[in-house]
Amino acid sequence: MEILLVAATNFEIQPTINYLAERDCIIGNNHFEILNTGVGSMSTTYWLTKAIDKQRPHLMIQAGIGGSYRANYPPGSLVLIKDEVTGDLGVEENNEFKDIFDMGLPQITDPYTGKHLENKHTELLQQYNLPLVKSVTINEITTRPARIEQLQQKYQPVVESMEGAAFHYVALLEKIPFIQLRAISNMVGERDKSKWKMKEAIQLLNEQLIKMVSSQFFGL
Numbered sequence: 001m002e003i004l005l006v007a008a009t010n011f012e013i014q015p016t017i018n019y020l021a022e023r024d025c026i027i028g029n030n031h032f033e034i035l036n037t038g039v040g041s042m043s044t045t046y047w048l049t050k051a052i053d054k055q056r057p058h059l060m061i062q063a064g065i066g067g068s069y070r071a072n073y074p075p076g077s078l079v080l081i082k083d084e085v086t087g088d089l090g091v092e093e094n095n096e097f098k099d100i101f102d103m104g105l106p107q108i109t110d111p112y113t114g115k116h117l118e119n120k121h122t123e124l125l126q127q128y129n130l131p132l133v134k135s136v137t138i139n140e141i142t143t144r145p146a147r148i149e150q151l152q153q154k155y156q157p158v159v160e161s162m163e164g165a166a167f168h169y170v171a172l173l174e175k176i177p178f179i180q181l182r183a184i185s186n187m188v189g190e191r192d193k194s195k196w197k198m199k200e201a202i203q204l205l206n207e208q209l210i211k212m213v214s215s216q217f218f219g220l
């Protein structure tokens with residue numbers, strides 16, 4: 001099976017890159033390609049689509065760190081993303097955020113389920129015994145308390161990232177099975193970086209990722 005491993009930065013998945021390199025990117029019957037998309041939805045969409053065009057994978061895994069909206073998912077937690085929403089595609093009006101669906105803009109419905117970019121490969125996700133949660137993707141990292149409240153009220157996200165929705169969007173349109181793995185590095189809005197767990201999150205992320213790439217992908 002051809003598997004595309006996707007991350008915003010090599011920094012986040014360097015231990016897994018090293019692990020795969022030591023095995024010539026082949027484990028069992030699986031061959032791995034690594035794609036560094038850069039930070040953000042725009043570059044993720046471009047580089048991911050280009051990589052798929054060049055060599056269509058059977059499975060794609062996106063791995064990265066993310067912010068948490070929930071005290072019960074503190075820095076150092078590990079989650080899989082079941083649902084994605086885009087948190088800043090719309091308009092802020094009268095202290096309310098209206099997304100493109102609320103605005104009634106002419107919008108292509110495919111590949112959305114309502115407003116969600118949902119990973120329907122439940123059997124693939126469930127094999128890891130990790131929480132399956134909802135994530136919001138933004139272009140500008142959320143810091144204002146009012147904005148945090150707005151996004152929480154509207155979408156009830158657990159995680160925030162800058163690339164997840166773009167990854168789900170491309171994978172769903174291309175009909176390629178996918179997994180998005182996130183390790184929580186910070187609470188959303190926390191500006192005191194001494195409270196972040198970037199190093200711990202990256203270590204946890206890669207421990208799980210190495211387990212994943214070394215195992216079978218049941219459900220495919």
Ligand SMILES: O=C(O)c1cccc(C(=O)CC[C@H]2O[C@@H](n3cnc4c(=O)[nH]cnc43)[C@H](O)[C@@H]2O)c1
Pocket residue numbers: 008039040064065066067068141142160161162163185186187188189
């Ligand atoms: O300097 C900052 O204020 C800052 C805040 C959050 C993350 C960073 C990074 O350098 C990492 C960007 C990278 O990590 C993902 N990420 C991590 N935490 C969050 C978050 O709270 N909200 C959104 N994205 C986050 C993101 O996917 C980027 O790829 C710097």
